[in-house]
Amino acid sequence: MTRCGLFARGAAGLLAGVLLFVSGAWGAFALAFRFPGPRAARLAAAVAWVAGCGAAWMAWLGWSAGWGPSVFAVAHAVLLAWWASMRPRNDHVWADDVACLLRGEVQGSCAVLHNVRDFDWRGDDDYDVRWETREYDLDSLVGADAILSYWSGEAIAHAMLSFGFDDGRHVVFSVEIRRKCGEAFSEIGGFFRQFELVLIAADERDIVRVRTNVRGEEAYLFPLRMTREAMRSLFVSYVEAANELVRVPRFYNTVTSNCTTIVYRMAKRIDGALPFDLRLLLTGYLPEYLRDAGALDRRLGVEEWRRLGRITSRALASGPDDDFSAAIRRGVPPAQ
Incomplete structure (x- = not known):
């Protein structure tokens, strides 16, 4: 040869x-x-x-x-x-905290959400189960906050979006894995269709407090610059996404269908100019992306927003009779 x-x-x-x-x-x-x-x-x-x-x-x-x-x-x-x-399914025996699928109806300014989670957490395996139907007036929306909970270094965080109303109530939307009973989270398994996708709506005392007070994660709150029309449209898009998951289950994917990429797709419906960025995958750097995109007030630098928005110590100090949402926002300036 x-x-x-x-x-x-x-x-x-x-x-x-x-x-x-x-x-x-x-x-x-x-x-x-x-x-x-x-x-x-x-x-x-x-x-x-x-x-x-x-x-x-x-x-x-x-x-x-x-x-x-x-x-x-x-x-x-x-x-x-x-x-x-392989096909995703909704009929497995699920872990308690993802057992119920969110669904909702929006008629005019009235949004009714079914299966809003309001657990009382004492430990990861010790909690009171509560799923509720709640009604919200979309004309009363006054704010939207990105909440990041860091659980694996500075580059990886779980992103949630909290909507606030003029009566002091907040509801958090969180895209998460839907674990079966006895199943543990695996980052690698998230690439290989191990988990279905679930959209959770929850009270802040539940979904934020379990991360800060039970799991020992570091959480930060960032007020977003959004018009009421944009907040309302984004809220409705979450309801539509939840209803679609009831009809057509989906697999979770660590890169393409995770907590941040879903939020990005929804927000892009409001502002088609939002650029795709690696920081949407490295979610720990999402505040920098939000500030560059104009969604985070530029009167303060990102590090100052992090300092003011670190809610972990305030969450740990809150008592059972305190207004948890008000407590974690003390010292955080509203968006302008």
Whole structure:
């Protein structure tokens, strides 16, 4: 074989190796998280897939070149067909805090939300379950706040949006994973259809306090610059999204369908000029994105907003009879 032929064969082998590595890694994770059966069966399927990809690469390099590419192509087609056959469902036995699906109706200025969560949390596994129907007057909207709860370093935070009304009430919308009973969150599993998506509406004393007072997360509140018309439109878009999830369940995805990307898609309906930005994925840096986009008041720098908006200590100090929403906003200037 000529030198050019050897080079071409080597390049083809390298390309095949990269292709097999990528597909092998993806297939192994997909099988490890989604193959039906107990954990041992899932791991065995993942190991068998990796071994098969390795054998296919060796065959490509010449040990048995005739069957390698064909077997790999067939096996990958079967894997992709299995993957495409997966459908999200609403009928699993869910963890208590995501057991009920939010739904709502909006007629004129009156919004009625069913299954608003108002748990009283004493610990992650110790709580009083309350799901309520609540009515809100959209003409009484006076503010919207982004609430970020940091749970994994400075780059990763859970983003929520809280709407405030002139009677002092607040309701928080939060896009979250929908865990089954006994299931734990996995960032990697979020890439591989391990979880369904759920939209929660909750009282701040529930959904914010559980993160600050029970889970030990650091939470920050950032008042947003929005017109009443924009706030109302965004609120209604959450109700529409909740109703759509009741009709058509969706999978959660760590990148494409998470807490921030859903908010971005909704907000873009109001302001089509909102740019896509890496900070929508690295949610810990969302305040910088909001300030650059004009949604966070520019009279203060981001670090000053962080200092004033750190609500953790105020949440920890709040008592059972205190107005939790008022307590966590002490010292936070309203948006202008």
